[in-house]
Amino acid sequence: xxxxxxxxxxxxxxxxxxxxxxxxxxxxxxxxxxxxxxxxxxxxxxxxxxxxxxxxxxxxxxxxxxxxxxxxxxxxxxxxxxxxxxxxxxxxxxxxxxxxxxxxxxxxxxxxxxxxxxxxxxxxxxxxxxxxxxxxxxxxxxxxxxxxxxxxxxxxxxxxxxxxxxxxxxxxxxxxxxxxxxxxxxxxxxxxxxxxxxxxxxxxxxxxxxxxxxxxxxxxxxxxxxxxxxxxxxxxxxxxxxxxxxxxxxxxxxxxxxxxxxxxxxxxxxxxxxxxxxxxxxxxxxxxxxxxxxxxxxxxxxxxxxxxxxxx
Numbered sequence: 260x261x262x263x264x265x266x267x268x269x270x271x272x273x274x275x276x277x278x279x280x281x282x283x284x285x286x287x288x289x290x291x292x293x294x295x296x297x298x299x300x301x302x303x304x305x306x307x308x309x310x311x312x313x314x315x316x317x318x319x320x321x322x323x324x325x326x327x328x329x330x331x332x333x334x335x336x337x338x339x340x341x342x343x344x345x346x347x348x349x350x351x352x353x354x355x356x357x358x359x360x361x362x363x364x365x366x367x368x369x370x371x372x373x374x375x376x377x378x379x380x381x382x383x384x385x386x387x388x389x390x391x392x393x394x395x396x397x398x399x400x401x402x403x404x405x406x407x408x409x410x411x412x413x414x415x416x417x418x419x420x421x422x423x424x425x426x427x428x429x430x431x432x433x434x435x436x437x438x439x440x441x442x443x444x445x446x447x448x449x450x451x452x453x454x455x456x457x458x459x460x461x462x463x464x465x466x467x468x469x470x471x472x473x474x475x476x477x478x479x480x481x482x483x484x485x486x487x488x489x490x491x492x493x494x495x496x497x498x499x500x501x502x503x504x505x506x507x508x509x510x511x512x513x514x515x516x517x518x519x520x521x522x523x524x525x526x527x528x529x530x531x532x533x534x535x536x537x538x539x540x541x542x543x544x545x546x547x548x549x550x551x552x553x554x555x556x557x558x559x560x561x562x563x564x565x566x567x568x569x570x571x
Contacts, residue, residue: 261569263530264523265344265360265485266540267329267353269514270455273321275310277536277557278328284559287338291331291366295323298370303327318456319377322352326373329356329535330366332556336534341566345528346495348488350540351419351459351514354506360534361483363502368478375474379467380457380510389458390432391418392439395425396448402426402438405445409438418460419514422546429458464511471510475503490514493522520547532556532565 282288289304296303306315307324315321329349333356349357352373359369394402399420406415406428415430415438428438435458439450458464480502486495489505491512496502520543523531530552533540538555545553556562 260342260571261530262345262528263342263532263569264346264348264528265333265357265532265534266544267333267347267349267356267360268325268533268535268537268540269349269351269353270318270321270325270459271453272535272537272539273307273315273325273328274536275312275315276308278331279308280559281332281335281557281562285331285335285338285562287334288331291334292324292327294366295327295370298367299323299374316454316456317377318381319374322373322377323370325352325535326356326359326369329353330359332534332536332562333360336556336562336566339563339566340570341562342570344485344532346486346488346523346526347483348519348523349490350516351490351509353535354487354490354509356535357487358480358483358502361485361487363481363483363487364478372471372474372478376467376471376510379470379474380459380464383465383467384458384463386456388432389430389461389463390435391427391429391453391455391458392435392450393421393425393427393453394439394442394447394450397424397426397442397445399426401445402428402442405441406430406438409441410434411437414458414462416461417513418458420517421514422517422543425543425546427453429461430463431458460509460511460513462511468507468510472503472507475506488519488522490516490519493519516543517547520544520551524548524551530554530569
């Protein structure tokens with residue numbers, strides 16, 4: 260059997276109509292969205308399929324929708340007898356999806372936590388005061404130095420180390436703008452503001468982290484059946500309290516995705532599947548490790564064919 264990693268996407272992978280084609284083949288897709296919607300008291304499947312996009316892009320709704328999408332695809336994978344991965348990881352929000360798939364957190368509890376997490380993040384910074392931007396074409400060290408120079412008493416720092424030459428920064432909107440201009444002056448290919456409503460993985464999430472700690476204290480967490488690498492330090496955890504602490508720290512710490520993929524490859528795992536909507540992680544991963552085979556499980560037939568191939 261093939262050794263592989265199962266990877267779960269985070270915010271930015273959502274789109275109106277996501278997983279519609281897959282839902283026509285796998286009943287687990289719509290059922291999972293319905294289950295999450297019942298917890299939240301909304302029609303989450305309709306939102307994901309009909310929008311409007313502005314509503315789907317609201318952090319407190321985006322996050323439950325993506326959690327449901329990732330678990331829906333995971334359940335479809337499991338329903339066809341897909342083999343267990345050697346390791347799991349998730350990008351930001353996707354870390355929760357990985358923990359649910361690994362049996363560490365129940366789906367219902369995760370939906371509740373994620374909904375509150377989104378609300379806490381949304382309320383931590385007044386609308387318009389924070390932002391995030393993608394910087395393309397500069398090395399990480401130079402972007403880090405530019406952020407320090409551009410801060411001028413405000414917050415701006417790396418939030419997502421996505422792949423070599425692609426780094427996302429976050430913080431106060433005016434500081435992010437200053438850093439973007441300096442990055443362009445330094446030779447960046449592009450510097451673009453992202454369509455997100457909160458400056459995730461920055462110091463500005465401090466108050467949200469405090470609230471999240473209280474929420475996580477109220478749910479049961481177990482040791483995962485499959486190792487899950489955490490965003491903050493790329494290490495697995497088995498102890499519930501250490502998992503809670505990592506999830507709290509994650510809110511205001513950068514996502515080290517490049518190092519995550521490198522760590523998985525360092526374990527001699529050269530096959531990776533993106534379990535959720537879209538192909539963002541596949542795109543990033545191909546820029547990180549050329550020798551890895553990548554597959555996205557978001558299209559009909561892909562789950563069955565990949566499962567059969569890796570089971571052999």
